[in-house]
Amino acid sequence: MKRKKIIQILLTILVLALIIAGSNVYYQFNQPHRNVQASKADYSYNSSQIVNEYLANPTAANEKYLDEEGNSKILEISGIVAEIFEDFNKQKVILLKSALDKAGVSCTFTPETDATVNQIKTGETITVKGVIRSGASYDKDLGVYENVIMEKCSVVSK
Numbered sequence: 001m002k003r004k005k006i007i008q009i010l011l012t013i014l015v016l017a018l019i020i021a022g023s024n025v026y027y028q029f030n031q032p033h034r035n036v037q038a039s040k041a042d043y044s045y046n047s048s049q050i051v052n053e054y055l056a057n058p059t060a061a062n063e064k065y066l067d068e069e070g071n072s073k074i075l076e077i078s079g080i081v082a083e084i085f086e087d088f089n090k091q092k093v094i095l096l097k098s099a100l101d102k103a104g105v106s107c108t109f110t111p112e113t114d115a116t117v118n119q120i121k122t123g124e125t126i127t128v129k130g131v132i133r134s135g136a137s138y139d140k141d142l143g144v145y146e147n148v149i150m151e152k153c154s155v156v157s158k
Helices: 002-029 047-056 056-064 114-119
Strands: 043-046 074-086 094-098 105-107 126-134 137-139 144-146 148-157
Touching: 002 105, 047 105, 047 137, 047 148, 056 094, 056 137, 074 105, 094 114, 094 126, 094 148, 105 114, 105 126, 114 148
Parallel strands: 043 074, 105 148
Antiparallel strands: 074 094, 074 126, 094 105, 126 148, 137 144
């Protein structure tokens, strides 16, 4: 009799734990995504500054621009449009880079903000808001510099 009672209590605790864990997963999965375009920028730089910061000390730059969970702070980056193209997902991408820079800032736009790219031309100076996916680096094997990659971008000013 005692054994049956203990098993019932353990099963009840297990079911409650599963319900709590399931509701936590459901909450995390259905949390609203951060609206980068509607949020205020944490930092504003030109493309050369952020590239040089990552090339000089990537660890310090990541500590500055990423929070404890690895989410990027929101940045506004100004620069000269060196290239405009579409990626494999058919999203618009603008490369901000001056002629003297080793690397640039590659800004990937969302489907909602793609239309803002249509009025941009190569050679213009623009400001883009977005979040960092990866910093600039030098690939020793290939002998090339890799760009800072930003995503969820939108054009702030032209």
